[in-house]
Amino acid sequence: MKVKDLVDQLSLDVRSFNDGLGNDITGAYVSDLLSDVMGNSKKGNVWITLQTHLNIVAVASMKDLSAIIIVGGRQAQEETIKKAEQEKVTILTTALPSFEASGKIYQILK
Amino acid sequence: MTLKEIAEILDATIISDSDDLNVQIVNACSADMMSAVLYYHTPNSLLITGLTQPHVIRTAEIAGIKTIVFVLNKKPDALTIELARQKKIPLLSTPCCMYTASGRLFSAGLPGCLTK
């Protein structure tokens, strides 16, 4: 399963680094706490979060996550998008709240 | 969905025993950001979260959350449990992470809280 498959199936908006759509997905992790994601996410996970702050990019990059999905219709700040392009991190957005986005992705990845 | 069914689906232990296990939960919200709980919730919801401090209980009370599930086997301290008892908000702890907990409940038919 590639990031692109999730984008297609859930009509996610791609906000940064299009090249990352070819990344392989190893699973998903949901959290709004950066330390939690640093500690518990696995390489290749898509990270589902409400956080839009700049620091999410560094976390995704350090943990080699396949993409960040920002939920709840929230928009990443401009500086976050800019940083994500630099760091080659794919940011996706959806209007779905966290629970539903996670539920749907769980069913797709299962 | 009842609290008892939710506990079974999530292999959860019930931390605070003060309440009726047949209480009806109509939808769920997964979040660590408390403002999101206040923003996206609808009454009679389940909150799935990784935070266990007292202000989570207060947020739940203000938002009309009926039950809280802590993920990754997290357990709040005695003060927080006591506060939840006072507020009559049952607490559960599941070994699942937030993704798996959300996934299992969503697959079992529990809807999400809709953005108003």
Added chain:
Amino acid sequence: MALNITGNIDGIFQLIGGNFSTAGEASTQLKHKLAEIGVDEEIIRRATIATFEAEMNVIIYAAAGWLHYYITPESIKIRIEDMGPGIENIELAMQEGYSTAPEWVREMGWGAGMGLPNMKKNSDTFTVDSVVGEGTTVEMVINFP
């Protein structure tokens, strides 16, 4: 809506910055007060959510603050004054997702940049005045139907 209220009710809570363990207590007490006089549930929800966000801002950013409430048969007005750092750019602070909260506050589940937008969303009139270095005053009115 028939309210069980004669004349006006007002009150004040003191808020202490950094005190997360009792954070939300003032809003919760206000919630019970509104329930006692028979205010509609949806109105209570809006009022307490708006108050709670304002209360949390004082706890997170300020040294101390005061929460005043005034209930009349027509509305509830909530005024929160704090001795905090003040808001440099109110327009920016009103944008959803914008936050100046430090990392440790985010790790506690606050600082998502939804506080002021959430207050505005839940009140009928909303004003915020701030002086950098002195403090911030937020005033919210929620009308009873």
